[in-house]
Amino acid sequence: MSSKLTLTVICMSSMLSATVVHAYEVDRRHSKVVLASVDELERCHEDFPHSDICLDALKRYVKANPKAAFSAGKLARARFNSWVALQFLVPALTPATAEAACDDEDLRLAVLSGLALPTDDPNQVLATKAATGVCAAKLQPHIRGGFGDANAYYRTNACAVLKKQNAAPLVCGPSERPPTDAPKRTEPTK
Numbered sequence: 261m262s263s264k265l266t267l268t269v270i271c272m273s274s275m276l277s278a279t280v281v282h283a284y285e286v287d288r289r290h291s292k293v294v295l296a297s298v299d300e301l302e303r304c305h306e307d308f309p310h311s312d313i314c315l316d317a318l319k320r321y322v323k324a325n326p327k328a329a330f331s332a333g334k335l336a337r338a339r340f341n342s343w344v345a346l347q348f349l350v351p352a353l354t355p356a357t358a359e360a361a362c363d364d365e366d367l368r369l370a371v372l373s374g375l376a377l378p379t380d381d382p383n384q385v386l387a388t389k390a391a392t393g394v395c396a397a398k399l400q401p402h403i404r405g406g407f408g409d410a411n412a413y414y415r416t417n418a419c420a421v422l423k424k425q426n427a428a429p430l431v432c433g434p435s436e437r438p439p440t441d442a443p444k445r446t447e448p449t450k
């Protein structure tokens with residue numbers, strides 16, 4: 261007897277024909293789901309809504325298919341906490357993908373939610389990497405606009421990012437670096 265079970269959802273368009281909508285494999289021996297495409301995440305998540313089994317399957321799928329990382333991140337952002345998508349979206353950000361990716365709403369939402377995590381959280385580290393990487397210029401106005409209802413983690417993390425870019429708002433306090441056009445301080449002579 262096989263330890264693998266393939267679940268298939270059939271959409272009947274008429275009594276004579278059927279179309280496969282979603283199929284994914286459940287490996288019962290290893291207690292895991294195996295996705296054949298990113299799109300299968302939706303059905304998997306519907307079947308296992310309170311389990312990480314589908315997220316783990318998505319991680320394995322993207323590891324084997326790195327070109328699917330950004331689309332996987334978009335689905336992960338919609339199905340899980342927004343910051344979960346960072347583990348897929350951030351590795352997909354390159355100078356070649358930046359033009360299209362940096363304007364993406366899912367990326368923006370994931371970065372903003374990731375900045376609201378404690379500094380020792382791996383997803384906060386990924387949010388900071390995205391906010392200071394190839395998408396820094398596109399994300400900066402959104403990060404600056406996120407202070408209104410922000411928690412203390414967001415304020416700390418966003419201020420650190422914006423101070424590095426010399427773009428911190430007043431709510432962040434004084435910058436550690438003096439402005440480049442500021443006159444040098446001299447001690448009075450006696």
